[in-house]
Amino acid sequence: MSKQIDLVDLDIYYGDFLAVEGVNLTVKANSVMSFIGPSGCGKSTVLRSINRMHEVIPGAHVKGAVNLDGENLYGPNVDPVLVRRTIGMVFQRPNPFPTMSIAENVIAGLKLEKDKKRKESMDEIVEKSLRGANLWEEVKDRLKRPGASLSGGQQQRLCIARAIAVEPQVLLMDEPCSALDPISTLAIEDLIRELKDRYTIIIVTHNMQQAGRVSDDTAFFNLSGIGKPGHLIEVGPTAQIFSHPEHKQTEDYIAGRFG
Amino acid sequence: MATTSHEPTTTRADPEGISGAAVRRGDRTFLGLSTGAGLLVLVVMAAIAVFLVWKAIPSIQADSANFFTEGQWLPDSDPPVFGIAVLLFGTLWTSIIALVIAVPIGYGIALFIAFYAQRRLASTLAFIVDLLAAVPSIIFGLWGLYNFMPYVVPFSQWLSEYLGFIPIFANSQELWTKSILMAGLVLAIMILPTVSAISREVFVQVPRMHVEAALALGATRWEMIRMAVFPFSRPGMISAAMLGLGRALGETIAVALILSAAFEINWAITEPGGNSFAANIALKWGEAGEVGRSALIASGLVLFFITLVVNMSARWVIARRKDFSGAN
Amino acid sequence: MTDLSGLRSGAPVPDTTPHSGPVTSSEAPPPNAGGRQNRGDSADSLHLTGNRLPRWAPWVIAAGAIILGLLVQVTGITVVGLAPGFVAAFAFLLVQTATSWTVEGRRHATDRLATTLIYTTFVLALVPLLWILITVIAKGLSVFSPEFFTSTMRNVNPRAEGGGIAHAFLGTLEQVGIAALIAVPIGVLAAVYLVEFGKGRFAYWISFFVDVMTGIPSIVAGLFIYTALILTGVLEQSGLAAGLALAILMLPVIVRATEEMLRIVPNELREGALALGVPKWKVILRIVIPTAISGIITGVMLAVARVAGETAPLLLVTFLAQDMNPNPATGSQASLPTFVWDQISRGTPASIDRAWGGALALILFVLVMYAGARIIAKIYSPKAR
Numbered sequence: 002m003s004k005q006i007d008l009v010d011l012d013i014y015y016g017d018f019l020a021v022e023g024v025n026l027t028v029k030a031n032s033v034m035s036f037i038g039p040s041g042c043g044k045s046t047v048l049r050s051i052n053r054m055h056e057v058i059p060g061a062h063v064k065g066a067v068n069l070d071g072e073n074l075y076g077p078n079v080d081p082v083l084v085r086r087t088i089g090m091v092f093q094r095p096n097p098f099p100t101m102s103i104a105e106n107v108i109a110g111l112k113l114e115k116d117k118k119r120k121e122s123m124d125e126i127v128e129k130s131l132r133g134a135n136l137w138e139e140v141k142d143r144l145k146r147p148g149a150s151l152s153g154g155q156q157q158r159l160c161i162a163r164a165i166a167v168e169p170q171v172l173l174m175d176e177p178c179s180a181l182d183p184i185s186t187l188a189i190e191d192l193i194r195e196l197k198d199r200y201t202i203i204i205v206t207h208n209m210q211q212a213g214r215v216s217d218d219t220a221f222f223n224l225s226g227i228g229k230p231g232h233l234i235e236v237g238p239t240a241q242i243f244s245h246p247e248h249k250q251t252e253d254y255i256a257g258r259f260g
Numbered sequence: 261m262a263t264t265s266h267e268p269t270t271t272r273a274d275p276e277g278i279s280g281a282a283v284r285r286g287d288r289t290f291l292g293l294s295t296g297a298g299l300l301v302l303v304v305m306a307a308i309a310v311f312l313v314w315k316a317i318p319s320i321q322a323d324s325a326n327f328f329t330e331g332q333w334l335p336d337s338d339p340p341v342f343g344i345a346v347l348l349f350g351t352l353w354t355s356i357i358a359l360v361i362a363v364p365i366g367y368g369i370a371l372f373i374a375f376y377a378q379r380r381l382a383s384t385l386a387f388i389v390d391l392l393a394a395v396p397s398i399i400f401g402l403w404g405l406y407n408f409m410p411y412v413v414p415f416s417q418w419l420s421e422y423l424g425f426i427p428i429f430a431n432s433q434e435l436w437t438k439s440i441l442m443a444g445l446v447l448a449i450m451i452l453p454t455v456s457a458i459s460r461e462v463f464v465q466v467p468r469m470h471v472e473a474a475l476a477l478g479a480t481r482w483e484m485i486r487m488a489v490f491p492f493s494r495p496g497m498i499s500a501a502m503l504g505l506g507r508a509l510g511e512t513i514a515v516a517l518i519l520s521a522a523f524e525i526n527w528a529i530t531e532p533g534g535n536s537f538a539a540n541i542a543l544k545w546g547e548a549g550e551v552g553r554s555a556l557i558a559s560g561l562v563l564f565f566i567t568l569v570v571n572m573s574a575r576w577v578i579a580r581r582k583d584f585s586g587a588n
Numbered sequence: 589m590t591d592l593s594g595l596r597s598g599a600p601v602p603d604t605t606p607h608s609g610p611v612t613s614s615e616a617p618p619p620n621a622g623g624r625q626n627r628g629d630s631a632d633s634l635h636l637t638g639n640r641l642p643r644w645a646p647w648v649i650a651a652g653a654i655i656l657g658l659l660v661q662v663t664g665i666t667v668v669g670l671a672p673g674f675v676a677a678f679a680f681l682l683v684q685t686a687t688s689w690t691v692e693g694r695r696h697a698t699d700r701l702a703t704t705l706i707y708t709t710f711v712l713a714l715v716p717l718l719w720i721l722i723t724v725i726a727k728g729l730s731v732f733s734p735e736f737f738t739s740t741m742r743n744v745n746p747r748a749e750g751g752g753i754a755h756a757f758l759g760t761l762e763q764v765g766i767a768a769l770i771a772v773p774i775g776v777l778a779a780v781y782l783v784e785f786g787k788g789r790f791a792y793w794i795s796f797f798v799d800v801m802t803g804i805p806s807i808v809a810g811l812f813i814y815t816a817l818i819l820t821g822v823l824e825q826s827g828l829a830a831g832l833a834l835a836i837l838m839l840p841v842i843v844r845a846t847e848e849m850l851r852i853v854p855n856e857l858r859e860g861a862l863a864l865g866v867p868k869w870k871v872i873l874r875i876v877i878p879t880a881i882s883g884i885i886t887g888v889m890l891a892v893a894r895v896a897g898e899t900a901p902l903l904l905v906t907f908l909a910q911d912m913n914p915n916p917a918t919g920s921q922a923s924l925p926t927f928v929w930d931q932i933s934r935g936t937p938a939s940i941d942r943a944w945g946g947a948l949a950l951i952l953f954v955l956v957m958y959a960g961a962r963i964i965a966k967i968y969s970p971k972a973r
Binding site for chain 2: 668669670671695696698699702703705706707708709710712713714716717719720723724773774775776777778780781782784785786790791793794796797798799800801802803804805806807808809811812814815816819836839840843867868869870872873893894896897898899900903904925928929932940943944947950951954955958962
């Protein structure tokens, strides 16, 4: 069963620079939340702090807590490697490993930690993950072809299959459709709606219409000025944020007055 | 050393463009001069081959033994008896030893600078490793002979005592100085910067998105390297090793100073034996007679050919990957 | 925090975790109520706390290894005949890997092992570098004196002390100077051709062979000059011949470096000038090259550093001189690298000392060129890189 994410008083730093300040929000289990806001407001930074990818950058660290069903992912003795297994990520540009075949890409994460408890064979996992990403029918006859031989939209679905093959609880998506054409974008959005039955999903998007189409809740982030930290301005059900936002900044952004 | 492509890029101004082709006299002269310079490169390469062949032929014809299989080197005797068997062995064997040592270490250094060290230090660290390449080979020879040797000897003795059951480590002559191992070690140090610099260039070119994809799947740093870096960099890593090999094959002075005069094929690395093409030329040149010099030139021709093949293959390996990679 | 012991035994995660005040518009998530939506085993995958080795662990293990090494040194008990340093190193590797494997698991143990080995390779690169530099400096300095720099080896008995490198230094300067005089114009022009004019197969092959040329063994360059120019009688064995051999070795380095610099010059610069009606050759000569000039100079200095230390070709095309010969066109001429070679071959203690002195002078020259090139590159680098 997928989990709920709570961000508690989260401050995110690059070295000494405070990039995002004081984030408190909850993402319900099996829901889709989108992070929206103007460029540079920190939404990707917040996303990356959830699966502890943020600290890959030297000097980057956080204060506060990110709780996965109450367990603090930044607690002492928590292994970031295991966190990233539980929380999967899909990136802006589709990035299947170029030297691996489609099937090899799907199980790339599994090969790292051979989970002895899983009974299925690798082939079964490949099929299951590709089905889960709505890609099986299109590639089932060419699983041995290189991952990079697919179209952009297919590559992104392959990356999603790769992410879900390790059976995470949460899926993070950092502008997953911005490098894709509109048809592929729609395919991915349909997929997201299906995936939320099994995962908790957080998606960063520049496209407000997409947020409206796909997410249950929306969080709006903004910067108070250049060089200042970003903040979470408002969070709530998508329908409410888009029609009756509580803050003027939110309303201005939604109306396109800036951003 | 940059691994640039051989295709001229399309980012230069069109010479036949706005200025109306090389019509003006200044343009024509300039074009002529620069084309001539480029042509000169080809001419020199061809000339090297031509002249070496020309001057090598007399000795080959005079050789009473088979040039390729004969071990002795007595071109000035009557009749001349000489062949490159020992030279081929010595060159290849010392170079292989150097490769076996330098390639893993070179890869490690490149990985260190690219993925383990602090970002800010990267170029300083690279500079320091590249300093090793600036040291002239004669100094490697001098240091190797007088300072390094006393440390290699006990190491050789240890090798033969504990690993002597493996034939190449055995030592039956109780001669420990000026061994093949010694030459191989010094060669290894000399080619280390080459291997590491080229590997490093390749490693930093791995697209960040593949590195992140691996990390996001929950890989440790080493697993990320194995998953995202090595497969992508394999052609470059091979090329780095081959260019290191090319460098080792052509090294003259350090080997000349370190290897002994023993002229025989000897696989036991802690013993003296063998000699390399280049070192042989350097050592025998002064005393060689006419046939002797021609014979040395012939051996130089073989060396030229071998390094040509190795270097061309190294470039070809990298050029190929641009076609198949599919990654952008 | 959730009690993890429940996780490990495969029991479903109790959903009674309290929420501490985050902005939320929902109630607590529905409990699992005994039914598992996906495979029950994956509840175990919420096993996020691996056991980690404490941060001080590697240091403690290292200290222990060093103590072990010292013990070996002091007591003389040998472990497979290994020197104490190696014993300590292997002990460290073994203990760290074993401890990590037990506590953290196979994956992290492998990662630590890889990290340690990779750090080691870097140290292994530093050791010979520092060793050589320190040795050359220490031994060479003891020979340095005003006399060393101003006198030659004329009439100096190999067994005697004294003598100097003045003739060798002059020789190197002249020979490298000649090489640069030849290689720089040709190299720059060839690079100009490749970047500004060349297209198609011809340029491809030139570029290809320039790369191949960088790999020519230096002794082959010497053989070429000998066969093409000396045997044919065009030149004597002289400094000039040496300069030509060195020019062959410098050429590809200069072509490559210049080529890279020219490519960095933005195309807008060229097009702007051409659009003003400036002829192409002037654009190249007056605009493109000056923009790239610092990089070209860097390339030249690096090439000079590379060939200044070349010994092999010189042994073939020059006679080693003991005396000053300012005329490169004829007669024997010394150079720094051949001076060192010559002194080594004499074998006497005094000669070996002089060899170290010559070596230090040579390496100083090379390092000054090398460092100078880097500094110029850093200061004047076009920001487009």
